[in-house]
Amino acid sequence: MVELRGKAILTGASGFIGGRVRDALLDSGVDVVSIRRRGSPAPKRGRSVVADYADLDGLTKLFREESPEFVFHVAGATKGVSYADFQGANVMPTKNLMTAIEASGRPLQRFVHLSSLTAYGPSTAARPLQESDPRQPIEHYGKSKLEAEEVVESFGSRIPWTILRPSGVYGPGDQDYFELFKTAAKGWNVFFGNAERWFSSIYVDDVIQAVVKSSTAPQAIGRGYFLCDGVPTTWRAFQQIVVEEAGRKARTLNLPEALVSIAAMGGEWATAIDKKPRLFNRQKAKMGAQEAWTCTHAAAAQDFGYRPEVDQREGVRRAFAWYREHGWL
Secondary structure, three states: OOOOOOEEEEEOOOOHHHHHHHHHHHHOOOEEEEEEOOOOOOOOOOEEEEOOOOOHHHHHHHHHHHOOOEEEEOOOOOOOOOHHHHHHHHHHHHHHHHHHHHHHOOOOOEEEEEOOHHHOOOEOOOOOEOOOOOOOOOOHHHHHHHHHHHHHHHOOOOOOEEEEEEOEEEOOOOOOOHHHHHHHHOOEEEEOOOOOOEEOEEEHHHHHHHHHHHOOOHHHOOEEEEEOOOOOEEHHHHHHHHHHHHOOOOEEEEOOOHHHHHHHHHHHHHHHHHOOOOOOOHHHHHHHOOOEEOEOOHHHHHHHOOOOOOOHHHHHHHHHHHHHHOOOO
16 A cells, blocks of 8 residues: 555544544554544544534634645535435535635645545446446435535645545445344345345445555546446345355345335434434435446556455455454344
């Protein structure tokens, strides 16, 4: 992995991906300053500062005082009740961070913005998405990630930026894919009409590799990239690996897709009662109903030498080991 030098400001250090970015940077000798919200616990490693993304003056002062060489913007929200919630978590912080960087007058080597495949919308099973394809998100999260990308792009050459768009990220500490692992560990392999639908995935350490490598590559300035392991797969094939690595026999259950819509409505009804956003709702059900969510990482390979190092079986094996070691299973 490319070694960095200097100081980096990091958002989202308390999250699944952000925490691993922090550790990789610290291990490379980077002085990492994590931004955290008021009331959030300080990270276990590295320095941190309390900041409000809505406080533009405070952010400007932070960048002026710290004068970082790099900014890694990983923070964001995958859950929300309304589109305004996603804008507040994914768009506004991006805009204010970049505005504050420019207002601080401090030179920056790179602003790396972590976006998502969902900013482009679904693909077809026959053709993975490429960066030259039109961006056509279909639900709130993807639309907010596209809007955040457009904010980054609006700064043009005034700030050197790179956008990364991972496909489905899994690995140690992830809570979304964990449900598959937990179900398999209990002896079940469950499909909701999605067994033959296609998707691209990426092990979390390969995301970190791309984050670090892209931040020093001149060719990556002013460009955005998909990230994946290069092997689109069906949910049937991926879950078979999960079942095999669970180490026990599993009963396969093919549930009708209609149950997804019912469960999604149930999630929204629960949210209407307690006002707590849930990952499963009709927006996410719409994502699950698509034929494919696949992409190619050819551009990242060409411009900054990205090469996925962890295949699906090894990634699933490592994730299982972590979940067991940390008492999740």
